[in-house]
Amino acid sequence: MEADTASHEPATAIFLLRPDDDDPRPRPAAEIDDAWADRQLLDQNAAWFCRLRWLVAGLLSAAGIAGLLPDGFERIGLRLTPAWPLSIAAVLVLLNGAYALLSRRLPVRPLLWVQILVDLVVLTVVIHFLGSTTTYAPFMYLFHIILACIFFTRRESAAVTVAAAMFYLGCLLAEFAGMVAPTTVLAAPVPALVGEISGGIRMLNVASVFAIWAVIWYLASRLAGELRQRERQLALANQRLKASSDERARHMLQTTHQLKAPFAAIHAHTQLLSGGYCGPLSEQAQGVVAKITARCGMLSQQIQEMLQLANLRSESQSNPPAVEIDLDAVVRTAAARIEPAAAQRGIQIETQVEAVRITAAEDHVRMLVDNLLSNAVNYSDDGGAVAIACRRLSDQAACLEVRDHGIGIPADKLPHIFDDYFRTAEAARHNKASTGLGLAIVRHVARAVGITVRVESAPGQGTCFTLTIPRVCIGAARSPRREGVA
Amino acid sequence: MAYLLVIDDDEDFGGAVASLLESQGHEVAVELDDAKAMDRLQQRRPDAIVLDVMFPENPIGGFELARKIRRSFQNLPILMLTAVNQQFPLGFSNKDIDPTWLPVTEFLEKPVDFGLLVERVNRLLQAGANENDD
Numbered sequence: 001m002e003a004d005t006a007s008h009e010p011a012t013a014i015f016l017l018r019p020d021d022d023d024p025r026p027r028p029a030a031e032i033d034d035a036w037a038d039r040q041l042l043d044q045n046a047a048w049f050c051r052l053r054w055l056v057a058g059l060l061s062a063a064g065i066a067g068l069l070p071d072g073f074e075r076i077g078l079r080l081t082p083a084w085p086l087s088i089a090a091v092l093v094l095l096n097g098a099y100a101l102l103s104r105r106l107p108v109r110p111l112l113w114v115q116i117l118v119d120l121v122v123l124t125v126v127i128h129f130l131g132s133t134t135t136y137a138p139f140m141y142l143f144h145i146i147l148a149c150i151f152f153t154r155r156e157s158a159a160v161t162v163a164a165a166m167f168y169l170g171c172l173l174a175e176f177a178g179m180v181a182p183t184t185v186l187a188a189p190v191p192a193l194v195g196e197i198s199g200g201i202r203m204l205n206v207a208s209v210f211a212i213w214a215v216i217w218y219l220a221s222r223l224a225g226e227l228r229q230r231e232r233q234l235a236l237a238n239q240r241l242k243a244s245s246d247e248r249a250r251h252m253l254q255t256t257h258q259l260k261a262p263f264a265a266i267h268a269h270t271q272l273l274s275g276g277y278c279g280p281l282s283e284q285a286q287g288v289v290a291k292i293t294a295r296c297g298m299l300s301q302q303i304q305e306m307l308q309l310a311n312l313r314s315e316s317q318s319n320p321p322a323v324e325i326d327l328d329a330v331v332r333t334a335a336a337r338i339e340p341a342a343a344q345r346g347i348q349i350e351t352q353v354e355a356v357r358i359t360a361a362e363d364h365v366r367m368l369v370d371n372l373l374s375n376a377v378n379y380s381d382d383g384g385a386v387a388i389a390c391r392r393l394s395d396q397a398a399c400l401e402v403r404d405h406g407i408g409i410p411a412d413k414l415p416h417i418f419d420d421y422f423r424t425a426e427a428a429r430h431n432k433a434s435t436g437l438g439l440a441i442v443r444h445v446a447r448a449v450g451i452t453v454r455v456e457s458a459p460g461q462g463t464c465f466t467l468t469i470p471r472v473c474i475g476a477a478r479s480p481r482r483e484g485v486a
Numbered sequence: 487m488a489y490l491l492v493i494d495d496d497e498d499f500g501g502a503v504a505s506l507l508e509s510q511g512h513e514v515a516v517e518l519d520d521a522k523a524m525d526r527l528q529q530r531r532p533d534a535i536v537l538d539v540m541f542p543e544n545p546i547g548g549f550e551l552a553r554k555i556r557r558s559f560q561n562l563p564i565l566m567l568t569a570v571n572q573q574f575p576l577g578f579s580n581k582d583i584d585p586t587w588l589p590v591t592e593f594l595e596k597p598v599d600f601g602l603l604v605e606r607v608n609r610l611l612q613a614g615a616n617e618n619d620d
Contacts, residue, residue, distance in 0.1 A: 260569055261496050264596045268502035271600040277509040300597050 012461075013411030017418055017453040019446055049115055049147075053096050060089035060126075077187045084129045088122060095122075112151075116160060120144060124167040131184030132171050133202060138209050141168060142216055149220035157224075161217040165210055172206060249313040256306045263303060267296045305437040308367055309420070312444040320361040327365065327390045327398055327469070328353035334369040335388060338377055345382045349373075352389040356398045358471050360449050368445045371438040372402040372465050378431045379463070380406035398469045405462035406430075414455060418443035426459070488533035488611050492516045493523045493551065494567070495541045499596075503536060503567075506600050507607060520547040524554055531559065534610045537590070539568035549588060556589035563610035564589070567603075569596040 064086035067073065073080045095118060102111055123140060130137035141164040148160035175182040272278050274289045281289065335351045342349050358365070369388075376386040387403045409417060413424045421436040428434075442465075446453050450470050457463040490512050494500035497518055504514040515532070517523050520541045527535075535555065539548035552564055566588075582588055591613070592606050 260596075261499070264569060265496055265498035265502060267597040268499050268506075268600070272502055272505055272509075275506075275600050277506050277600070296597075 011411065012456055012458040013409070013414050015414035015417070015455040015457075017443060017446060017455070019450045019452060049112065049119075050096055050099060052143075052147075053092050053119070057089040057092035057096070060085040060092070064089060073185070074187065078185045079187050080185050084125075088126060091122060116144065116148065117163065120160075120163055120167050124171050127168065128171050128175070128180065129183055129185070131186060132168070132175060132182065133205065134184040134186055138168055139212075141165075141213065145213060145217050146220045149217060149224045154221045154225055157217060157221045161213055165213065168209075169206070246313075249310050252306060252310045256303055256310060260303055260307075263296070263299055266292075267300065270296055302435045302437075305435050305441060308441050309437050309444065312441065312448065320363045322359050322361050324357055324359050325362050325365060327356040327358050327400065330362075330365050330369050331388055331390050331400070334366070334373050337370070338373050341374075342377045342386065345377075345380075347377055347380050347383070348385045349377075350385060350387040352387065354391040356390055356392050356471075358398055358469055360469070364445045364449050367441055368449070368451070368467070369400070371441050372400075372467075375438050375442075376402050376404035376406070376463070376465075378434055379427060380404045392471075393468065396471055398471055400467040400469060401464065403462065403464040408459040408461050408463055409455070409457040410459050411457075414457060417455065487511050487513060489513045489530065490515070490534050490536065490607070491523075491526065491532040492536045493520060493548075494518070494536070494538040495520070496538075503603070506603065507536075510604055510607075512607075520544065520551050523551055524558070527555065527559065531562070533614055534563040534565065534607060536565045536567055536607070539566065552588065552590050556585075561614065563591045563614045565592045565594060565606055565610055566590040567594050567596060567598060 063080060064082040064084075067080040067082035067085065095115075099111065099115055120141075123144070127137045127140065132138065144164055145157065145161050148157040152160065174180050270289055270293045273281060274286070274293050331353050332351060335349045339349055373386070373388055376388075380386055384405050387401070389399075389401045391399050393399045407426050407430050409424060409427075416422045417424075418439045420440045422439075423434060423436045442453065445451070446467070452468045454466040454468075455463065456466070490507055492500045492503050492507075492514060494503070494516070495518050497516070500516040500518065504516050507514045515526070517526050521543070537548050537552060537555075539546065541547035544550065548566060548568060552566065555562060555564060583590055583593060591610055594603065594606060
């Protein structure tokens with residue numbers, strides 16, 4: 001959702017309700033466990049590893065190309081041969097290509113483990129060439145350790161840390177045993193200095209490196225674990241809120257349904273009295289019955305809106321079938337339906353329609369148009385005018401516009417007008433009978449149908465709802481017949 | 487004067503409809519149980535039926551009963567009177583009337599305007615009378 005307020009006169013505010021504004025539905029509580037959280041994290045971040053590898057391949061290529069230049073690194077005390085950085089960059093490019101192919105066939109987790117182990121091997125080779133004891137290169141293992149702490153469980157990140165230590169130790173032993181000649185990128189004087197370092201000091205250095213890795217692993221894995229725990233708690237809290245909201249919707253549906261039958265009987269009996277079917281009534285009795293009838297009308301409206309909203313929210317009820325409908329016909333019917341009530345207050349309904357056919361659940365579109373139109377009439381001043389128009393925007397979209405010149409909505413209240421039972425103080429004063437559910441119904445239908453609603457309003461000047469309707473609406477499967485009902 | 491049968495599980499509502507139709511000079515019987523409705527019909531054929539959809543034991547009892555009635559009484563006018571649209575977002579209306587799956591003559595939504603109800607019942611009775619004449 002977004003809202004912005006224009007600074008020029010009149011103070012018109014605009015609010016945009018998009019069909020995907022609502023939060024995505026959370027997972028069922030039973031499925032929210034450590035494994036689920038880890039899977040989510042892996043799925044969302046698996047691409048990260050590949051991106052990092054492209055970056056490293058790029059850096060190595062750049063270093064290799066720089067090494068081709070005469071005296072490229074000599075000035076800063078480094079001696080870099082281009083062969084190994086370019087070779088390793090090529091290997092990384094090939095590996096990334098292979099992983100991209102394998103990712104379509106293998107599950108994420110085993111493939112990530114393969115990537116990590118191969119990356120550790122490649123990194124060990126890089127560290128060997130950079131200088132396993134003469135530079136700070138061994139600290140590059142920390143990238144892997146920290147990433148493992150973020151993406152894996154504590155035990156798994158510890159395994160990565162141990163694997164890194166083993167690879168580094170293997171590199172040192174291979175160099176010490178003369179299996180591979182120690183190399184370094186440092187220029188000549190430093191290896192001379194390194195040659196003076198005793199074996200004991202070297203071991204102490206290596207032990208210090210391992211100790212630093214262990215501390216960093218401990219801190220990073222602990223922090224990552226706590227963050228993951230928070231995420232799980234949030235997911236559970238979200239789930240509980242959702243369950244509570246569902247329960248409330250079910251309760252509302254049940255209660256309203258129970259209200260419906262006695263209300264229908266009351267309504268029927270008041271009609272018997274007011275219609276004179278039980279004999280003539282005194283003037284005073286007629287007045288009493290008229291008041292009961294008026295309240296019955298309000299109650300009927302409330303029951304209908306509560307049931308519509310509860311039905312829209314109920315997950316147990318499937319969407320009504322989408323069929324081809326003429327939006328202009330729905331608009332004309334809605335205008336004709338509200339016209340008598342509007343005429344009583346001297347409000348004119350101006351209808352300007354263009355033939356537009358959309359595919360949507362008819363009941364949804366009817367609810368949408370009815371609610372917007374009755375909202376416009378409810379909040380118009382007596383003797384005012386309400387305009388409703390529909391037209392084709394393109395082959396993919398239609399537009400519905402409902403404009404009134406009524407009380408309008410303050411800018412700071414616009415983002416709340418689609419909330420259940422929300423009414424501004426002015427709206428509550430202007431129309432005591434409104435339930436505050438009409439626009440909540442509009443929001444739910446807009447989401448179900450994939451409609452974007454733009455609201456433009458200025459207090460005292462009126463409100464305009466502009467709906468962009470996809471001509472083939474989402475949210476309901478096509479079905480010409482309600483087989484499931486009968 | 488016609489004989490009308492109101493089939494509705496709500497005694498108060500059925501009673502109110504009966505009072506309304508009686509005030510129009512008709513003879514009206516109310517049946518609260520959809521399961522017993524067919525027996526009632528067999529005992530005495532009404533000139534028209536006012537039928538609810540949702541019954542306590544069977545939420546679509548009215549639909550099923552309409553089909554049963556149609557099999558036995560092909561030309562009997564049935565006015566379906568229901569709040570099913572409020573309970574389920576199905577948008578039933580006259581356009582859904584179908585000889586096979588919803589074989590009723592008229593469809594009206596609860597809460598119903600009694601003026602409209604009287605008008606529709608009279609229309610049904612007139613249509614039924616014309617068919618009998620034919």
